[in-house]
Amino acid sequence: MKKLKDLILTYKDFPKKGIDFKDVLEILQYPDIFQDLISRMSSTQFLKNAEAIVSIDARGFIFGSAVALESSKPMIVARKPGKLPGRILTREYDLEYGKNSLSIQNNALKKFNSFVIVDDLLATGGTVNCVSRLLQDQKKEILGLITVIELKKLEGRSKINFPVQSIISL
Numbered sequence: 001m002k003k004l005k006d007l008i009l010t011y012k013d014f015p016k017k018g019i020d021f022k023d024v025l026e027i028l029q030y031p032d033i034f035q036d037l038i039s040r041m042s043s044t045q046f047l048k049n050a051e052a053i054v055s056i057d058a059r060g061f062i063f064g065s066a067v068a069l070e071s072s073k074p075m076i077v078a079r080k081p082g083k084l085p086g087r088i089l090t091r092e093y094d095l096e097y098g099k100n101s102l103s104i105q106n107n108a109l110k111k112f113n114s115f116v117i118v119d120d121l122l123a124t125g126g127t128v129n130c131v132s133r134l135l136q137d138q139k140k141e142i143l144g145l146i147t148v149i150e151l152k153k154l155e156g157r158s159k160i161n162f163p164v165q166s167i168i169s170l
Helices: 002-006 024-027 031-041 045-049 058-073 126-137
Strands: 009-012 020-023 052-056 077-080 088-095 098-105 112-124 141-150 162-167
Touching: 002 141, 020 126, 024 031, 031 058, 031 088, 031 141, 031 162, 045 058, 045 112, 052 058, 052 088, 052 126, 058 077, 058 112, 058 141, 077 098, 077 126, 088 126, 112 126, 126 141
Parallel strands: 052 077, 052 112, 112 141, 141 162
Antiparallel strands: 009 020, 088 098
C-alpha cells in the first residue's frame, strides 16, 4: 500500500490556483502494482452483483477497463461534451474549479439494469453524482462506486447514497 501511495503525485495549483491535483498515472509505469490495484478494485461484492460498469472520462477509463476485464463485466463510458456519437443522455455538474457535463450513449444502457461506477478519484462527488443521476433518470440501479483515491477532506462520500470502496484515502 505504501508503494501505491508513493506513486500518487501532487501538482499544486493545477488546473487552477488553490487546487492540489492528485495524479495517478505514475501507477501505470509499475505493472505489478497496477495489477494488484486492479485486483483489489475488482474484489467488492457489489461489483460481483452488478451487470455492468460505468467508467468516467478520462482516467476512470484506464481503471474501469482493467476492472471490467478482471471481473468479466461489460463497460460503458461516461464522456465529456462532444465525444460520443448517436443519441446521448447528458447532465451538467459542478467541479471544485468550474462546471462540466458528462454524456452516456442511450443504447449502451438498454441491456443492463445494475451498475458500478469506476473512477480514479473521489473528491467532491460531482462527477459521480452526475453519472448516478444519468443512470437513475433511466431507472437504473447503482450498486456502488470504486475509486483509486478518496480525498476525505472534501467529503464527497457524504453526498453519495450507495457504497463506496476507495483503495486509498488521503
